[in-house]
Amino acid sequence: MKYSLSMLLCLCLLACEAGPDADNELVTNRGAGKDQWWHALPREAWAGFARVDQSQDWFEVYEVSPDVYAIYEPGQFEEVISYLIAGTDSALLFDTGLGIGDMHKLVRELSNLEIIVLNSHTHYDHIGGNHAFGQVLGMDTSYTRKRALGLEHSQVSAGVAPGWIWKPTPEDFDAESYAIKPFVIDRYVRDGEHIDLGGRKLEVLFTPGHAPDALCVIDRENRLLFTGDTFYPAPLYTHLEGSDFDAYRQTAARLAALSTEVDQLMPGHNEPALRADYLLHLQAAFDEIARGHLDYVVTDGNREYKFGDFSIITR
Numbered sequence: 001m002k003y004s005l006s007m008l009l010c011l012c013l014l015a016c017e018a019g020p021d022a023d024n025e026l027v028t029n030r031g032a033g034k035d036q037w038w039h040a041l042p043r044e045a046w047a048g049f050a051r052v053d054q055s056q057d058w059f060e061v062y063e064v065s066p067d068v069y070a071i072y073e074p075g076q077f078e079e080v081i082s083y084l085i086a087g088t089d090s091a092l093l094f095d096t097g098l099g100i101g102d103m104h105k106l107v108r109e110l111s112n113l114e115i116i117v118l119n120s121h122t123h124y125d126h127i128g129g130n131h132a133f134g135q136v137l138g139m140d141t142s143y144t145r146k147r148a149l150g151l152e153h154s155q156v157s158a159g160v161a162p163g164w165i166w167k168p169t170p171e172d173f174d175a176e177s178y179a180i181k182p183f184v185i186d187r188y189v190r191d192g193e194h195i196d197l198g199g200r201k202l203e204v205l206f207t208p209g210h211a212p213d214a215l216c217v218i219d220r221e222n223r224l225l226f227t228g229d230t231f232y233p234a235p236l237y238t239h240l241e242g243s244d245f246d247a248y249r250q251t252a253a254r255l256a257a258l259s260t261e262v263d264q265l266m267p268g269h270n271e272p273a274l275r276a277d278y279l280l281h282l283q284a285a286f287d288e289i290a291r292g293h294l295d296y297v298v299t300d301g302n303r304e305y306k307f308g309d310f311s312i313i314t315r
């Protein structure tokens with residue numbers, strides 16, 4: 001989808017309000033190239049997919065594969081993507097976004113099926129809507145249980161600060177009280193578990209590294225891999241609290257072995273439907289960093305190693 005001229009003008013005005021054309025120091029710890037991040041929008045990749053009508057301006061929804069809906073939140077820096085993956089009996093909602101728009105209302109407009117929520121991991125930008133759903137699966141880790149208690153305003157206020165949002169937020173949204181509501185985990189998932197949605201089977205793969213409870217979901221029959229934050233085409237984070245470089249490296253090796261079994265990667269940020277050979281590049285990148293001879297730049301006090309379309313940030 002392309003924005004109209006008036007929308008582009010509006011976007012520009014909002015962007016100018018959000019900060020000067022100098023460095024956007026408000027978005028910290030996120031690698032190089034984050035300044036005026038909204039200038040990268042709209043990302044061309046989305047133009048290749050049919051946009052799906054729904055009632056909230058905050059979200060953009062695209063059918064990125066038959067019965068797979070990417071729910072994109074381009075108005076905030078994370079540009080998070082959640083996915084509704086439908087079978088014939090039930091649908092898996094893989095992440096619930098920032099909690100700025102009403103994810104439950106949106107999903108009800110897309111599907112009448114029973115909804116099962118599973119998070120790619122429990123960072124704030126993927127669990128914002130969890131509280132509104134009756135069936136939430138999670139990983140059996142102390143990290144996950146702690147995150148299910150919710151996140152206070154002080155823990156997430158940076159995500160809605162000036163410089164992080166360019167798009168008007170919903171009328172009933174209040175940045176001053178923004179927080180992540182607690183949610184109940186109904187059942188713990190196991191590594192290798194199959195989730196049968198009727199006419200579509202998904203397999204859960206534990207992929208720790210970015211976060212202790214990071215996981216991917218593979219749809220083998222349709223050759224899709226939902227990667228969450230383990231891979232997307234931008235700076236990848238191994239430096240956050242709870243991140244683990246060595247675990248991430250092992251995850252990269254595990255996923256590289258799947259590169260011939262899937263055609264497309266469906267990541268948790270920025271754009272959908274990436275080539276599967278990125279998985280090989282990811283493994284090679286981790287291996288090169290581990291060998292210790294690579295050049296890096298220092299961004300916000302962290303090392304950032306660049307590999308073309310993506311980079312890896314380490315402590």
Ligand SMILES: [Zn+2]
Pocket residue numbers: 121123210211229
């Ligand atoms: Zn994350």
